Amino acid sequence: MSNYKLPISKINQLFKNKELKPSELYAETFERAAITESIIHGHLELFQEENLKKALNSDKRYEKGKNLGTLDGIPIAIKDNINISGYATTCSSKMLSNYISPYDATVITRLKNEGALFTGKTNLDEFAMGSSTENSAFGPTKNPWDSSRVPGGSSGGSAAVVSAGSAIASLGSDTGGSIRQPASFCGVVGFKPTYGTVSRFGLVAFASSLDQIGPITNHVEDARLIFNSMKGHDPRDATSLIESKAKQPKLKNAKIGIIKELMEDGISEDAKKEVHKVAKLLEAEGHEIIEVSLPLTKMSISIYYLIAPAECSANLSRFDGVRYGNRVSGSTSSEMMELTRANGFGPEVKKRILLGTYALSAGYYDAYYGQALKARAMMKKEFTDIYEDVDYLISPTTPSDPFKFGEKSDNQLEMYMSDLCTIPANLVGMPAISIPTGLSSQGLPLSVQIMSPSNTDNTLLDFSESLESLVAFTEEPVINGVVS
Amino acid sequence: MNIIPTIGMETHVELKTNSKMFCRCHVLDTESPNESLCPTCLGLPGSLPVPNKKAIEFITLLALSTNCSITNDGMFHRKNYFYPDLPKNYQISQFDLPVGTEGSLEIVVDGEFGTVEIERVHMEEDTGKSTHIGSGRIDSATSTHLDFNRAGIPLVEVVTKPLIKSSKEAVAYIEELRQLVIDLDISEGKLEKGNLRFDANISVAHEGDKELGTKVEIKNMNSLKSLEKAIEYEISRQTKMLIAEENIIQETRHWDEKKEVTSSMRSKEGSADYRYFSDPDIPNMILSNDFVNEIKKIIPELPSQKRKMFIETGLSIEDANNLGKNKNWIGDLYRSITKITGDSKSSFNWVTGELQGQLRKLEIKDLPNWVTPKNLSEIILLVKEDKISFTSGKEILANLIEQEIVPEEFASENNLIQENNIEEISKIVEEVIENNSEVLERIANGEEKLIGFLVGQIIKISKGQVNPSVAKELLLKEISS
Numbered sequence: 001m002s003n004y005k006l007p008i009s010k011i012n013q014l015f016k017n018k019e020l021k022p023s024e025l026y027a028e029t030f031e032r033a034a035i036t037e038s039i040i041h042g043h044l045e046l047f048q049e050e051n052l053k054k055a056l057n058s059d060k061r062y063e064k065g066k067n068l069g070t071l072d073g074i075p076i077a078i079k080d081n082i083n084i085s086g087y088a089t090t091c092s093s094k095m096l097s098n099y100i101s102p103y104d105a106t107v108i109t110r111l112k113n114e115g116a117l118f119t120g121k122t123n124l125d126e127f128a129m130g131s132s133t134e135n136s137a138f139g140p141t142k143n144p145w146d147s148s149r150v151p152g153g154s155s156g157g158s159a160a161v162v163s164a165g166s167a168i169a170s171l172g173s174d175t176g177g178s179i180r181q182p183a184s185f186c187g188v189v190g191f192k193p194t195y196g197t198v199s200r201f202g203l204v205a206f207a208s209s210l211d212q213i214g215p216i217t218n219h220v221e222d223a224r225l226i227f228n229s230m231k232g233h234d235p236r237d238a239t240s241l242i243e244s245k246a247k248q249p250k251l252k253n254a255k256i257g258i259i260k261e262l263m264e265d266g267i268s269e270d271a272k273k274e275v276h277k278v279a280k281l282l283e284a285e286g287h288e289i290i291e292v293s294l295p296l297t298k299m300s301i302s303i304y305y306l307i308a309p310a311e312c313s314a315n316l317s318r319f320d321g322v323r324y325g326n327r328v329s330g331s332t333s334s335e336m337m338e339l340t341r342a343n344g345f346g347p348e349v350k351k352r353i354l355l356g357t358y359a360l361s362a363g364y365y366d367a368y369y370g371q372a373l374k375a376r377a378m379m380k381k382e383f384t385d386i387y388e389d390v391d392y393l394i395s396p397t398t399p400s401d402p403f404k405f406g407e408k409s410d411n412q413l414e415m416y417m418s419d420l421c422t423i424p425a426n427l428v429g430m431p432a433i434s435i436p437t438g439l440s441s442q443g444l445p446l447s448v449q450i451m452s453p454s455n456t457d458n459t460l461l462d463f464s465e466s467l468e469s470l471v472a473f474t475e476e477p478v479i480n481g482v483v484s
Numbered sequence: 485m486n487i488i489p490t491i492g493m494e495t496h497v498e499l500k501t502n503s504k505m506f507c508r509c510h511v512l513d514t515e516s517p518n519e520s521l522c523p524t525c526l527g528l529p530g531s532l533p534v535p536n537k538k539a540i541e542f543i544t545l546l547a548l549s550t551n552c553s554i555t556n557d558g559m560f561h562r563k564n565y566f567y568p569d570l571p572k573n574y575q576i577s578q579f580d581l582p583v584g585t586e587g588s589l590e591i592v593v594d595g596e597f598g599t600v601e602i603e604r605v606h607m608e609e610d611t612g613k614s615t616h617i618g619s620g621r622i623d624s625a626t627s628t629h630l631d632f633n634r635a636g637i638p639l640v641e642v643v644t645k646p647l648i649k650s651s652k653e654a655v656a657y658i659e660e661l662r663q664l665v666i667d668l669d670i671s672e673g674k675l676e677k678g679n680l681r682f683d684a685n686i687s688v689a690h691e692g693d694k695e696l697g698t699k700v701e702i703k704n705m706n707s708l709k710s711l712e713k714a715i716e717y718e719i720s721r722q723t724k725m726l727i728a729e730e731n732i733i734q735e736t737r738h739w740d741e742k743k744e745v746t747s748s749m750r751s752k753e754g755s756a757d758y759r760y761f762s763d764p765d766i767p768n769m770i771l772s773n774d775f776v777n778e779i780k781k782i783i784p785e786l787p788s789q790k791r792k793m794f795i796e797t798g799l800s801i802e803d804a805n806n807l808g809k810n811k812n813w814i815g816d817l818y819r820s821i822t823k824i825t826g827d828s829k830s831s832f833n834w835v836t837g838e839l840q841g842q843l844r845k846l847e848i849k850d851l852p853n854w855v856t857p858k859n860l861s862e863i864i865l866l867v868k869e870d871k872i873s874f875t876s877g878k879e880i881l882a883n884l885i886e887q888e889i890v891p892e893e894f895a896s897e898n899n900l901i902q903e904n905n906i907e908e909i910s911k912i913v914e915e916v917i918e919n920n921s922e923v924l925e926r927i928a929n930g931e932e933k934l935i936g937f938l939v940g941q942i943i944k945i946s947k948g949q950v951n952p953s954v955a956k957e958l959l960l961k962e963i964s965s
Binding site (some may be wrong): 082083089091096099101102103104105106153200201202203204208209235237238239290310314317319322324332333337351357361365369382 | 527529531533566571572573574760763764767828
C-alpha cells in the first residue's frame with residue numbers, strides 16, 4: 001500500500017519515527033496528482049509550490065519532536081466553497097472566478113493550528129448545488145473508478161481526490177448528501193457531523209439550516225481525527241453548538257433499524273443487497289437488526305427542495321457584482337446587477353433561486369415554504385421518536401452505484417432522487433456516515449449509511465470503525481493503468 | 485364635512501453600541517469612507533452574523549420604557565430587496581415576532597398631555613451609505629459612491645399606530661422619543677447626524693368615515709421643522725384632492741427641503757414583496773423573564789417621570805417638559821434650588837435662563853463646584869425679596885461663576901443692596917423734584933417719557949441702591965399731589 005492510503009495515525013507514526021518526512025509524503029501526493037489530475041480533474045487549483053515550504057517546516061518540527069498535532073504534515077484537499085485566506089474561493093462559479101478570499105474559514109484556522117497542509121481547492125457543483133459535479137463552471141470531475149461516470153456531488157472533487165490518492169483526506173460540505181453521496185460513488189468514507197458541531201463560518205452558504213462541513217477520508221479513524229480537530233463552539237457562528245452531553249447509543253449489542261422506506265422502489269437491488277450483507281455481519285457480532293418505518297422519509301425530497309432553494313435564494317443575493325466577483329456593466333446599477341447575475345450563475349443555480357424566490361413570495365409562502373417547515377418539524381419528531389427504540393439507523397447511501405455523465409442531467413427528478421437516502425439527516429440535523437462496503441455487479445463502489453441521534457457523533461464514528469473492520473473493504477480504483 | 489388627517493410614524497433609532505449589530509467592527513464616527521469593515525458587514529461569501537448582546541439590552545430598555553409587551557421568543561428575519569448599499573441584498577430585521585409590541589408614549593403638545601400608541605419596536609441592521617454623483621437618484625446618477633461604515637450598525641425601528649392627528653403631535657412625539665433614547669443612554673439622539681430618522685405615513689378621510697384614506701409615505705425629512713412642514717404640506721395636498729374627488733395613490737413621496745413640496749418617488753410600493761423568512765443563521769432570540777427583569781432594574785428616570793416630578797414642584801406642563809429636555813444636572817439643580825427658594829417659576833427661570841445662558845456664553849460645560857444650590861438660591865431670594873435688582877442678581881451670578889463668593893456679602897460690598905426704606909427714598913425723590921422743575925413742567929405738558937429720566941436721576945443719586953419700581957411709584961405720587 002502506498003503511503004497516501006495509510007491511516008493518518010500510521011503516517012503520523014512514520015513521521016515521528018523518522019521513517020517518512022512530511023515533505024516526502026507531500027512530494028508523493030503531488031506525484032500522484034500529476035498522474036491522476038489530468039484524468040480526474042478533482043482539484044481546481046493545486047498549491048504545490050507555496051506549500052512545499054510549509055511541508056519543510058513540518059519536517060523540522062518532527063525532527064525536533066515538536067509536531068503540532070496528529071495532522072501536522074498531512075496534505076488535505078479543501079472544497080472550493082470553503083475560504084482560505086489569500087486563495088481563490090470560486091464555488092465553481094463564473095460569478096466568483098476572480099474572487100480571492102481575505103480570510104480563513106474557522107475550520108481552516110483550526111486545521112492550520114494542527115499543522116495540516118492543503119493540497120489545493122477541489123471541484124464542486126456550482127455553489128454546491130448538484131449531485132454529479134456536472135454543474136461546475138470549470139468542467140466536471142471524473143469518477144476515479146470509471147472516468148465515464150460521475151464522482152457524485154456536490155463534493156465530487158473532494159471525494160475523487162481522496163479516492164485517487166492526490167490527497168490524504170479532504171473537506172466537503174453536506175447540505176443534502178453532498179459529502180456522503182460522492183464518498184459512496186468514489187468508494188471512500190464520508191461523514192456529515194451533527195448540524196452545529198462544526199463551524200460554518202467561512203463556508204459559502206447554500207442552505208444555512210442544512211449546510212455542514214465534514215471530512216472525506218480513506219478510513220473511519222481519519223474522519224474521526226479530522227472531525228475532532230475541527231469541531232467545537234465558534235463565537236463567529238451563532239448556530240454553532242456548545243458541547244452538550246447527549247445519551248449515547250450502545251456500541252455492543254446495539255439495536256439497529258433498517259429504514260423500510262429506503263429499501264423500496266427506486267433503490268437498486270445492488271444497494272439493497274449491500275445493506276442486507278452488512279446487517280448480517282452486524283447480527284453475527286451480536287447486534288439486533290429490526291425493520292423500522294419512517295413514513296415521512298418519503299417526503300424528504302419535497303421538503304428539501306422547498307427549504308434549500310428558499311434559503312439559497314437569499315444566500316446568493318449578495319452576488320451582484322457591486323463589491324466583488326465578476327461584474328457585467330449596465331446603464332444603471334440595477335441593470336448591472338441583473339446582467340451580472342444572468343451571466344455569472346449557471347442554469348441549476350438560477351433554477352433553484354427562482355424556485356426559492358417563488359416559494360417565499362407573498363401568497364405562496366404559507367402553501368410552500370411554511371408547509372415545508374412544518375413537515376420538517378414533524379420529520380424531526382419522527383426520527384427522535386424512533387431513536388427511543390433503536391441505537392442506529394441503516395440504509396443505502398445512494399439508490400444505485402455511480403451513473404454515467406449525462407445520464408441524469410436530462411431528468412432532473414431522477415437526479416434529485418439520488419439524494420433520497422441522504423437528505424433526512426440534513427433535515428433532522430443528526431450525524432450520518434457513508435462507509436464503502438463492496439462493489440456492484442458492474443464493479444463500482446457501493447456504501448451503506450449509518451445514522452445516529454444528534455450529538456452522538458463520536459459514538460457513531462466508533463461504531464462505524466468496528467463495522468469498517470467487519471466489512472474489510474480494500475478495493476481501490478485503477479487510474480490510467482496505475483493502481484494506487 | 486370635516487376632513488381628518490391620520491398620521492403614523494416610523495422612526496429608526498441608531499444605537500450607540502461600541503460594535504456593529506452582527507459583527508465586531510467598531511461603530512466609527514468618521515467621514516472617511518469604508519474604514520470599519522469585515523467579511524460579515526461587507527457580506528463576503530461565507531461570513532455569518534452573530535447578534536450584539538448590548539444592542540439587545542438597549543432595545544429591551546426602549547421597549548420596556550415605551551410600555552411595550554416583550555416577546556420572549558423572538559426571531560430575526562431576512563427582508564429581501566436588491567440595492568447596492570445593502571451588502572447581502574437582504575437586511576436582517578424582524579417581522580412577526582419583534583422585541584416589543586403594543587406600547588405607548590406620553591407626549592406634550594401645546595402644554596397639554598397626549599399619548600402616542602406604539603405598534604412595535606424591532607431590531608435591525610443599518611445599510612451602507614450611497615452618494616449619487618450627477619443626480620439625486622441612483623438610476624440617473626453617473627456613478628454612485630458606497631460607504632459601508634454604516635452597514636450593520638444596530639437600528640431600532642419604532643412604529644406608531646396611525647392615530648396621530650396633527651403635525652404638532654408628530655413633532656412632539658419625535659421630541660419625546662429623542663429625549664427618551666438620550667435619557668436611556670442608548671443613542672446619541674442627534675437628528676442632524678441621522679441618529680434618528682423618520683418617515684411619516686399620512687392619509688386623510690372625511691370625519692366619520694369607517695376606513696382610513698389611502699396611505700402615502702413621506703421620506704427625507706431631516707429636521708423637526710421639515711417634519712412639521714412636510715406633514716402640513718401633505719395634509720393640504722391630500723385634502724385638496726379629496727375635496728376635488730381625485731384619486732390619491734398609495735406611494736412613497738420625497739420631501740424637497742428647498743421647494744418645500746413632496747414629490748412622487750415610487751408608486752410600486754404597494755406591490756413590494758420582501759419575502760420575509762426567519763434567518764437560518766441566527767437562533768431564536770430568547771428574552772427570558774429573568775433577563776427582562778434585570779433590564780427593568782436599570783431603567784433610569786424617564787422623561788415622563790421627570791416631568792411628573794417637576795410638575796409636582798409647581799411648574800406648568802410646558803415648563804416641566806422643557807426642563808426635562810436639559811441635561812440631567814440642570815434638572816437636579818432646579819430640584820435642589822426650588823426646595824430652598826420655594827418658588828418654582830423663579831427657580832426654573834434662573835436655572836434654565838440666566839445660569840445656562842451665562843455658562844453657554846463663557847463656553848463652560850460643567851458647573852464650577854463652588855456654584856451650589858445654596859448660593860444660587862441666595863441670589864434668587866435676594867431678587868425675589870427685592871433686596872437687589874434683577875440686573876444686580878445677574879451681575880452677582882456672573883461673579884459667582886468666576887469665583888467663590890457669598891452673594892449677600894458681595895451685594896453689600898458692592899453697594900447692590902436696594903433702598904426700600906420709603907422715607908429715605910422720599911427724600912431723594914423730593915430732591916430730584918426740586919432740581920428739575922423744567923422737566924416737571926414738560927411732563928405736565930404731556931411728555932410722560934421724561935418720568936423715566938427722573939427715575940434714572942433718583943437711582944443715580946442713590947448709587948443704584950433704590951428699587952426702581954418703588955422710586956417710580958413715589959415719584960408719580962409726588963407729581964400728582
